Amino acid sequence: MIRCMLLKSDKSCTYGDESLIEMWKQNPSDALWVDFDSHDQTEERVLLKSLGCHSLAISDAQRDRHPPKIELFDDYIFMLYRGIYHPGDDLVFDHLQIAMFVGTNIVITTHAKKSISIDKLFADEGEKYLVKSPITLALRVFHYSCGIYLQKLFEFEEKLESIEDKFQMGGDDKMMQEITLYRSRLTKLKRTFNYHSNIGSELKILVTDETPIINQADLHTVTDVHERIERLLSLSQMHYDICSDLVNGYLSVASHQLNATMRVLTVITAIFIPLGFLAGLYGMNFEYIPELKVANGYYYLLSFMGFISISLVMLFKKKRWL
Template identity: 50%
Template structure:
């Protein structure tokens, strides 16, 4: 996308890049996706971009970062390939090479935020400057994260109601899965929040916080990342509380079951002792000749059982 400064904004292929490199006039946005790594490196280095920045941009796994080079600012952002309200997401690194007169975005997979802005608002945003355009791409991407997290809040509320009324192991597994995903998202949002913290505290070539428009855009982006981090932290805590609550309820129910079994065992131990005592095959047992000994033993055993039940009820074991 080329804004030649004459009022018109054109989109096209490499012919616009060649034209811009020849005259170096206007503002230029180059978006690179699924290109050959070697050819991509040569192209980027031909634009004067530092080899180390290009190397970081082409790495599959690299934490978000912000770095100043001679003539441009390099931002490595963790964007979205796909994301839903179940917190299932595929992220990808989006590299921003930002200067006063150009923006280069590089990503291996389709990026929802870039595709959306390129077709809808790209021309208007490019006129406002490559730095402002880069911030709006990140802001749009953060908005997609935010929409999914707000939808997840409804799902978390439903899980909380289900857990209290009919908790089971399937819900527990689901909660543990969400908690794991929230840990990853919280770490990601913290990286991004650190980037905007740095942007607000220092001056960069094309992302100058001293400029009023850029300063407001950086602050707005920081607030969005801060909200994302806070929501991820809150949802992580809620998930943990629900897991702990379910485990506590399950442990309490197990304790009650064990208590009942203990009471039953305590009642039948003395009864079993008496039955075993008079069931021994000795010829001379004193009470065997008592005419009503059988009924007396049953009465004694019954009294012991009733007495123990009364005792356990009194001490609130039943």
């Protein structure tokens, strides 16, 4: 599907299909937003080339997976970022690769499935940003996607606090499996936000270079987007660190409990070793053992074994091993 938004010089806005592209070509001073949604890639490539998009950028846009990036061409700024098709709970995101070709009077977006941010802005709100400039509209689409990520991270923060409280009452293996799963998801998000942070930094450089497509007038919007990306990166890193601390804390507690158990077993073993030695000594089948003729030898041996046991217990308690 191809949908277009044509903003004329008199500020009137028209919505339609690809026929608006021909109208724009007749008067390129107007502003145009072209959105390719789940469109046939062959037809999409032909249309993008007719609009002056570089073939390498088109190939990157049509790849199933490509790291987020930004690249400056003669007539366009090409941005590729990881948007959202469906945001789930517990940091589960159905990601969507979104490509943008941003010119002086045109912005082109292409994506394989429905985009929440683009659907949100392809209305009156989008007109407001397109009036300012195509780069402002593109950055606001990016900004809205980051806002969805941010909202889900805030929701996860509340859940993480609840997990921390439960952990203080006593963690278990099931809780550790859950935390480890969250840590893995946060690792993937951090990787995505790192790429996006690079896009924000490159945009600030382009503003400084004063290219025709983006200049100092767009600095505030670029800074706003970059700050939101950095906030996402810092939040995901903070949540990752908390999950790591919880896992390490659980492992430390489990290790301490294991050490305490092994200490008790070692003490028990140390007590019974001399007792077992004496029992084994007098259990040998020799006919001539001197002590066998002692009338109360049985009681003497039991008393001696009890004395050894009590002495060892007192020694271990004195050394705080019990």
